[in-house]
Structures are given as C-alpha cells and as structure tokens.
Amino acid sequence: MVRKILTKSSVVGLNAYTSDARYLGKVVDFGVDLQNPSNVTLIIEGKDKRYVVPVSYIKAVGDIIILAENTPLEELSESKPSVSASTQPTTTATTTSPTAVSTPSYPVTRRPVQQPSTQPVIPRCPTCGAALIYYPQYGRWYCPKCRKYTEVPPAVLNRVPRCPTCGNYLSYIEQYGRWYCYKCGKYVNV
Numbered sequence: 001m002v003r004k005i006l007t008k009s010s011v012v013g014l015n016a017y018t019s020d021a022r023y024l025g026k027v028v029d030f031g032v033d034l035q036n037p038s039n040v041t042l043i044i045e046g047k048d049k050r051y052v053v054p055v056s057y058i059k060a061v062g063d064i065i066i067l068a069e070n071t072p073l074e075e076l077s078e079s080k081p082s083v084s085a086s087t088q089p090t091t092t093a094t095t096t097s098p099t100a101v102s103t104p105s106y107p108v109t110r111r112p113v114q115q116p117s118t119q120p121v122i123p124r125c126p127t128c129g130a131a132l133i134y135y136p137q138y139g140r141w142y143c144p145k146c147r148k149y150t151e152v153p154p155a156v157l158n159r160v161p162r163c164p165t166c167g168n169y170l171s172y173i174e175q176y177g178r179w180y181c182y183k184c185g186k187y188v189n190v
C-alpha cells in the first residue's frame, strides 16, 4: 500500500529494503533535488554509506519501506570531507542536505546584513515645517520661524544625530545644510 501523501514523520526511522529483501538502511531524512524540486528523495543511511532514493521508487510503506526493483541507488557523498567543503556547511549537512553528488551548491554569496539605514532625521516644526533648533541649556526645541518652543516626537528624537563632543542633540541649519551644536558652538559632520 503506497500512500498518496508521504509525510516525513511517517517514513523517517523506517528500515528500507530492496525488492529482493536486502536490507539497505534506515531512512534518516528527506531531500529535495534542487535541480528538480519535484524530485523528493529519501536519504537512507546504510552501514557505511548513505543512499539517495527518489520517493517515486517506493513500492510499499508500512512498518518497513520496500523499494522498487529498478531503484537507482545513488550514494550520497556528504559525510566525507568533500572537495567543496568550503561552500558546504558541514554541521547541518546531515539534516538539510539536498540530494546528490552533482548538486550545484547554490550561491552562498550572502550580502552582509545591512542595518536599516540610520539616516539622521531633521526634527521639524509641526506648524511650519522649518528645521527646529535645539537649545541644550533649556533642553528644548525651538522653531525660529514660529518663534516658539515645540515638542519632538520620540521616534524622531531617536534619530536626531548628537554631538560627539557633548552628546547634546544637534540642530540642522538649513541654509548651510549642516548640523550644528549650540552647546559647543560648532558644526558637526554627520
């Protein structure tokens, strides 16, 4: 009885036999052929080798697995330190290894993880949109156009650059396009 849908848990751990009742090994995992993803394979661990067998060659599944007569027994050569060891994560190979010898290692050129850009944010006046000035001595933000103090939301505040010297918030001077520290009285490159 061949089940229509084979779950990993229903076959992993079962002993696999050839059609002439020769013990092959124990099913340890499933694999997917990257070149042909519909080709799902069993990984069968024998005494000293591992086999890759396409699931389509399963003749019967019960307490054991019986393979069809013409089952190709491809050996999985992953346990040996292979030539391309540098591209294969050896520690996880046993559980996630795809199929076979000739599988092209998919590109491992992983980009360095980029931090979400921490672009400095210019705190602006909610009324007129002008860049606000931070006065360290008052600890407040001032709109030079509206001539009044205003609040800056914390989300914006988190991304306002600070002076490397005194640690106070910098103020963006729009006409120069630069950040200025009113405490230190100097421009700061951000």
Ligand SMILES: [Zn+2]
Binding pocket: 125, 126, 127, 128, 129, 130, 143, 144, 145, 146, 147
């Ligand atoms: Zn304003």
Ligand SMILES: [Zn+2]
Binding pocket: 163, 164, 165, 166, 167, 168, 181, 182, 183, 184, 185
């Ligand atoms: Zn400063």
